[in-house]
Amino acid sequence: MTEPDPDSYAREIAAESLAADDPTGWFERLYADAAGGTAVVPWDRGQPNRFLVPWTEKRWLRGDGRTAVVVGCGFGADAEHLASLGFETTAFDIAPTAVRDAAARHPRSSVRYQTADLLDLPPGWRFDLVLESMTVQSMPLSLRDKAIAGVRSLVAPGGTLLVIAAGREDGEPLDGPPWPLTRAELDAFAVGLSPVRIEEIREPDVLRWRAEFIRPA
Ligand SMILES: C[S@@+](CC[C@H](N)C(=O)[O-])C[C@H]1O[C@@H](n2cnc3c(N)ncnc32)[C@H](O)[C@@H]1O
Numbered sequence: 001m002t003e004p005d006p007d008s009y010a011r012e013i014a015a016e017s018l019a020a021d022d023p024t025g026w027f028e029r030l031y032a033d034a035a036g037g038t039a040v041v042p043w044d045r046g047q048p049n050r051f052l053v054p055w056t057e058k059r060w061l062r063g064d065g066r067t068a069v070v071v072g073c074g075f076g077a078d079a080e081h082l083a084s085l086g087f088e089t090t091a092f093d094i095a096p097t098a099v100r101d102a103a104a105r106h107p108r109s110s111v112r113y114q115t116a117d118l119l120d121l122p123p124g125w126r127f128d129l130v131l132e133s134m135t136v137q138s139m140p141l142s143l144r145d146k147a148i149a150g151v152r153s154l155v156a157p158g159g160t161l162l163v164i165a166a167g168r169e170d171g172e173p174l175d176g177p178p179w180p181l182t183r184a185e186l187d188a189f190a191v192g193l194s195p196v197r198i199e200e201i202r203e204p205d206v207l208r209w210r211a212e213f214i215r216p217a
Contacts, residue, residue, distance in 0.1 A: 006040040014177050023140050024094050024117075031097035043074060048081035049133050051164045051201070051210045056085060063087030066128035069154055071118055072135030076102030079111045087129060092116035118150040119143065126156035133164040137178040144179075148188045155193060158217035163189055167200065167207035181209060189213055 010030055017026035033039035055061075063086035070079040070091040075098065079091035092114045093099050103113045116122060118135065136147045155161045166180035174180075186198065186209050193213040201208040 004039075006042040009039055010042050011177060018140065023143060024119075027093075027138075028095040028097060031095045031101065035097055035101060041074065043134065046075075046077060048077045049164060051208065052078055052081060052131065052133065052162070055162060055210065055212075056081070061085055063089075063129075067156075068129040068131065069125070069127040071130065071132045071151060071154070072138065073102060073113070074098055076106055076109070076111060076113065078131055078133060079113070080106055080109060082129065082131065083109065083111045090114060090125075090127070092118075094118070119146050121150055121153065125154055126159070127154055128156055128159045130154045130159065130161045131164075132161065134166070134178065136163075137165050137176075137180055139179070140176060141174070141179055144185060145188070148185070152189060152192060155213070155215045157215055159215050160196075161189060161193060161213040161215075163209060163211045163213070165209045165211075167209045169207070180207070186211055 013026040013029055017023060030039055030041060034041045063082065066087055068082045068087035068089045070082065070089065073079050073091035073093050076091055079089050083089040089111045091102065091111050094115070094117050096115045099113045099115045103109070130151065132151045136144065136151065139147050151161065163186065165186070166178055168180040168182055170182050189211065190213055193215045196212040196214055199210040201210060
């Protein structure tokens, strides 16, 4: 019997979740199925994001005890990268199984792995560095404003936000997940923050954003 394609399976259960008016419910189902050996998490790369690592290297980025948060951390590879640079790192995901398995994959980690919902964040969370990689795009457009506002709210005064996301042109048809971001949606991260550098990375058939913002001190 052939294994189902990981992307197809994720899209199938996402469609069921959306039809049941539970647009984020499929994440826990996917991670639980993966833990049971019946599914593969399509974004499980086992290593930090290829757009994050050069960004940190180019800046010789060091945390020096400053705080960082990883939104929708999955199995934690990006969080471990930031912790290795000296950031006091929190990483959260809506799926409890992802959080459990992230901690299990990195048993000696200093990262604080936590279950939390970007759409209903614990009060008072503020961090010096916020990494949002592909989580906003994993939720349907009806949740976009709230998700972006949640990400913005995590940035402390003087703090930096890095957004890594798939992009789409205005008017391009959508058939998510994922639901890539238009330039206007990317610009919505800048409300109350200042854009530092917005990179439009064009790969064959794919547009990606890597965008850095700061909140004035
Ligand atoms: C496409 S994956 C990206 C994972 C990781 N950030 C990366 O770059 O590989 C989206 C992740 O966000 C999590 N997620 C989705 N909605 C969320 C929400 N409302 N709050 C927190 N995490 C969420 C999912 O469980 C999943 O782990």
